[in-house]
Amino acid sequence: MEQKKQSKQVIRIGLLGFGTVGQGVWKHLQGNDSALERRLGVKLELVRAAVSDLKKKREVRVPASRLTDDPYAVVDDPSIDIVCELIGGTKLARTLTLRALKAGKIVVSANKALICKHGEEIFSAARRAGTHYFFEASVAGGIPIIKTLREGLVANRFSLIYGILNGTSNYILTRMEREGLSFPDILDDARSLGYVEADESLDLDGWDAAHKAVILAYLAHGRWVKLKEMLVEGIRGITQYDIAYARELGCKIKLLAVISRDFSTNCLSVRLHPALISKRELMASVDEVYNGVSLTGDVVGTTLLVGRGAGQDATSSAVISDIADAVYLLKGVPAPFICEEDEDVYAALGAEVELAGPEAIRSAYYLRLRVKDQPGVLARVTDVISREGLSIATMTQHQEAGEGTATLLFTTHQSNEKVVSATLKSLKRLGSVLETPFLLRIFNP
Numbered sequence: 499m500e501q502k503k504q505s506k507q508v509i510r511i512g513l514l515g516f517g518t519v520g521q522g523v524w525k526h527l528q529g530n531d532s533a534l535e536r537r538l539g540v541k542l543e544l545v546r547a548a549v550s551d552l553k554k555k556r557e558v559r560v561p562a563s564r565l566t567d568d569p570y571a572v573v574d575d576p577s578i579d580i581v582c583e584l585i586g587g588t589k590l591a592r593t594l595t596l597r598a599l600k601a602g603k604i605v606v607s608a609n610k611a612l613i614c615k616h617g618e619e620i621f622s623a624a625r626r627a628g629t630h631y632f633f634e635a636s637v638a639g640g641i642p643i644i645k646t647l648r649e650g651l652v653a654n655r656f657s658l659i660y661g662i663l664n665g666t667s668n669y670i671l672t673r674m675e676r677e678g679l680s681f682p683d684i685l686d687d688a689r690s691l692g693y694v695e696a697d698e699s700l701d702l703d704g705w706d707a708a709h710k711a712v713i714l715a716y717l718a719h720g721r722w723v724k725l726k727e728m729l730v731e732g733i734r735g736i737t738q739y740d741i742a743y744a745r746e747l748g749c750k751i752k753l754l755a756v757i758s759r760d761f762s763t764n765c766l767s768v769r770l771h772p773a774l775i776s777k778r779e780l781m782a783s784v785d786e787v788y789n790g791v792s793l794t795g796d797v798v799g800t801t802l803l804v805g806r807g808a809g810q811d812a813t814s815s816a817v818i819s820d821i822a823d824a825v826y827l828l829k830g831v832p833a834p835f836i837c838e839e840d841e842d843v844y845a846a847l848g849a850e851v852e853l854a855g856p857e858a859i860r861s862a863y864y865l866r867l868r869v870k871d872q873p874g875v876l877a878r879v880t881d882v883i884s885r886e887g888l889s890i891a892t893m894t895q896h897q898e899a900g901e902g903t904a905t906l907l908f909t910t911h912q913s914n915e916k917v918v919s920a921t922l923k924s925l926k927r928l929g930s931v932l933e934t935p936f937l938l939r940i941f942n943p
């Protein structure tokens with residue numbers, strides 16, 4: 499890669515966006531600069547941060563002369579070497595990123611939505627411009643998962659990567675489990691802790707973790723999977739019934755990304771949904787804002803990484819690690835890793851991959867049904883379930899006193915999506931079933 503090879507004494511950094519992450523990066527670069535500078539052997543200068551409102555009160559104080567409300571004053575400044583895109587979103591962020599890369603700057607980003615949607619275009623723009631795009635903060639916050647895949651575990655082919663990739667959902671599920679609250683009660687706390695995306699649906703409906711799963715699938719298997727090719731479900735439907743029954747079964751409910759590849763058929767499956775997972779799995783003990791990523795490689799076996807997946811400080815740590823890699827490149831230290839811009843490497847990695855659609859998922863299932871509390875209801879429900887070919891493993895029922903209704907909870911033996919969705923349709927048609935049945939998968943790595 500053609501980078502500026504001259505040894506630099508001062509590396510100049512510009513920030514786009516000065517919200518939770520932008521302020522964190524500024525704070526920690528100021529706070530740690532002498533130690534970090536000693537390690538990197540350069541002086542880091544924070545030139546300017548672009549904000550949307552110059553008058554807004556911020557936790558991190560910055561001289562007014564270092565703020566601008568014109569993001570182009572960052573990307574077009576020829577003295578800036580590294581641009582950190584921390585505004586989020588996929589429109590302006592894309593324009594600014596492409597412009598900075600075209601100008602030969604190194605871009606550091608935490609923006610998983612952007613990479614999922616436009617990663618191919620961005621990597622290719624970086625390649626054409628002979629520069630680099632770093633994105634460690636985009637997946638699993640402070641956990642160095644990108645560097646782990648690219649460097650530490652480079653010897654491996656991954657049959658399974660799975661884990662918890664959204665801090666907000668994990669924080670909400672953990673507090674629902676511990677305190678018996680419903681998730682609207684907890685959302686405000688997650689917001690004030692800086693975990694939640696500006697568009698909250700990204701966290702609550704699974705899209706944010708799906709973006710991260712797409713990035714991991716590309717890095718591990720060289721294939722960009724489109725969101726519409728994946729099963730994506732969030733945590734909105736989960737109630738205390740589900741959490742309590744999971745507990746009875748020795749499980750917890752976690753929002754899981756699952757990226758699995760069968761190397762004998764070359765089938766790759768990428769999905770994101772809440773699932774019951776046994777408390778015997780270490781992943782089940784990854785609680786609160788923590789993320790966990792389990793990687794099973796053919797050489798290393800299974801490795802589990804756990805760390806803070808969201809929040810100002812953890813995310814800043816990942817952004818600053820990318821700034822450090824950018825500094826090495828600017829100092830002319832050869833990149834010790836495969837760059838994501840290297841299209842040929844990733845094309846070769848993904849050459850034979852066949853994508854398996856959601857219909858290929860095999861799993862045991864959990865079902866929740868709200869029914870009229872009448873004689874014969876249970877028999878009708880179990881009759882439908884067995885006629886459709888689902889085999890019941892466990893069952894319990896709760897009468898809702900005074901309402902004439904009951905909630906039935908089932909788990910099934912191993913089955914598949916086709917059978918379970920046909921079963922749900924038939925159940926919905928029963929007059930005694932009052933709401934759309936709720937389904938969760940039971941994940942057994």
Ligand SMILES: NC(=O)C1=CN([C@@H]2O[C@H](COP(=O)(O)OP(=O)(O)OC[C@H]3O[C@@H](n4cnc5c(N)ncnc54)[C@H](O)[C@@H]3O)[C@@H](O)[C@H]2O)C=CC1
Pocket residue numbers: 514515516517518519520548549550551567568569583584585586587590608609610611635636639692693694695696807808809810813
């Ligand atoms: N907060 C977190 O824990 C994590 C966030 N991220 C990602 O980091 C990025 C930033 O996230 P946060 O800091 O949490 O968001 P934020 O909403 O706190 O900050 C974004 C800032 O960008 C500013 N902005 C928007 N348009 C602008 C414009 N035209 N010019 C200048 N500034 C503009 C907004 O006013 C806001 O202050 C997003 O891509 C997010 O997905 C990634 C990992 C964790």
Ligand SMILES: N[C@@H](CC=O)C(=O)O
Pocket residue numbers: 636638639663664665666667693694695701706807808809
């Ligand atoms: N909203 C995201 C922030 C980090 O990526 C999350 O909760 O994980």
Ligand code: NA
Pocket residue numbers: 634635636637638639640641642643644816
């Ligand atoms: Na990370």
